Amino acid sequence: xxxxxxxxxxxxxxxxxxxxxxxxxxxxxxxxxxxxxxxxxxxxxxxxxxxxxxxxxxxxxxxxxxxxxxxxxxxxxxxxxxxxxxxxxxxxxxxxxxxxxxxxxxxxxxxxxxxxxxxxxxxxxxxxxxxxxxxxxxxxxxxxxxxxxxxxxx
Numbered sequence: 001x002x003x004x005x006x007x008x009x010x011x012x013x014x015x016x017x018x019x020x021x022x023x024x025x026x027x028x029x030x031x032x033x034x035x036x037x038x039x040x041x042x043x044x045x046x047x048x049x050x051x052x053x054x055x056x057x058x059x060x061x062x063x064x065x066x067x068x069x070x071x072x073x074x075x076x077x078x079x080x081x082x083x084x085x086x087x088x089x090x091x092x093x094x095x096x097x098x099x100x101x102x103x104x105x106x107x108x109x110x111x112x113x114x115x116x117x118x119x120x121x122x123x124x125x126x127x128x129x130x131x132x133x134x135x136x137x138x139x140x141x142x143x144x145x146x147x148x149x150x151x152x153x154x
Contacts, residue, residue: 022096023084037069037143038120044076047114053133060136061095073097
């Protein structure tokens, strides 16, 4: 009887619907992000500062501690499917790019200026919104700043 219950529980947990999808076909759940900093960066192909910022975000992603930091992109124009895959390759984005925007999950407005990076703290709440192009150093500094300073920079 216990074995049946264990198998049933594994099937239920394993089959739970994803909260989001990435352009590479993988998916995930927001709960898996708790305990980590998450940089959600909004970008568009037509945004020159976004294109200049991508190498900095790539560097942050490539040199991060995967247990403590995630970097994800969101295409502002809502492009998806093969068009998004091609655009990610064209723009040489190394970090995962979400299909759709996660703004409703954290209840923040969609940005009106690009690029915008939303920092989600390890507690799962919005810690800061950084408008304009960021560097790897400025993002790392924002995540290490006391909450009061991050709020002032939002």
